[in-house]
Amino acid sequence: MTHGIEQRLHRIEARHAIGDLVARYAAAADRRNDPAMMAPLFADDATWSSEGFAALAGRDAITQGLAAIAAERVLWSIHYMTPPLVVLAEDGMSADCQWYLWELCTMRTDDGPRDQWLGGWYDGSARMGNDGWKFSRIILDVRLQGEASPPWSLRKPVQA
Template identity: 65%
Template structure:
C-alpha cells in the first residue's frame, strides 16, 4: 500500500491477476466436475490440507481425499453433469495472499437411483470458498456447496455425444 492508503500500480495489477487466476480456478473446477470429477483435474486445485463439504455428500479433508472422494461421488451417484458456475465474486484480503470466492451453481445432472433407474435432475445452490496463494499458485483451502434445489427434469435429458473441451 502507498503512504496515502491506496494500492500502488503494481499491487493493483497483482490484485487483478489474482482475481483472474481465482476465476480460472472456478472454471477448471467445473471442467473437472463435468468429466466425472476427474481427480487429475480437481486434485491440483486444492491445498494439501483443504476441506470440501456439501450436505448429503459429506466432508472430505485433504487434497488426495477430496480428489478420490469426488471421483467416487461421480462413479456412484452423479452419473453425468454439466455445471454452470455463475457470477464468481472474488474478495481478496488486503495482503493479497488469501481470498474468499462465492459463486452460484446451476447444474443439469443424471443421478443414480437407489434400486431404480437413474433420474435426470436440476440441481442448484451456491459455493462458498476460501483460497490461499501458494508456491503452486492459488488453491482452494475450503469449498462448501450449499445445495438449495434439486428436482427431477421432465421430460428427461436427450443427451448427444459428449463434447470435450
C-alpha cells in the same frame, strides 16, 4: 486504502486466477470429478463439504471422495457456474469467494438413472502458494434439486 500500480495489478491478476480456478473446477466436475484434474486445484490441507454428499479433508481425500461420488451417484453432469465474487485479503495472498451453481445431471437412484436439475451456491476460500492459487475450502450449499421433466436422456438425437 490506495495501492500502488504493482499491488493493483497483483489484485487484478489474483481475481482472474481465482475465476480460472472456479472454471477448472467445473471442467473437472463435468469429467466425472477426474482426480488428475481436481488434485491441482486444492491445497494439501483443503476441505470440501456438501450436506448429503460428503465432508472431506485433505487434497487426497477430496479427489478420491469426489471421484467416488461421480462413480456411485452422479452419472453425468454439466456445471454452469457464475463468475465468483472474490474478496481478497489486504495482502492479496488469500481470498474468500462465492459463486452460484446451476447443474444438469443424471443421478443414480434406487429406481434407476434420473435426470435432475440442481442449484445452489459455493462458499470457498483460496490462497496463493508457490505453485499458484489453490482452494483451501469449498462448501457447496445445494438449495434446489428436482427431477427434469421431460428427462433429456430419453430424447432422440436430431438427425442431420
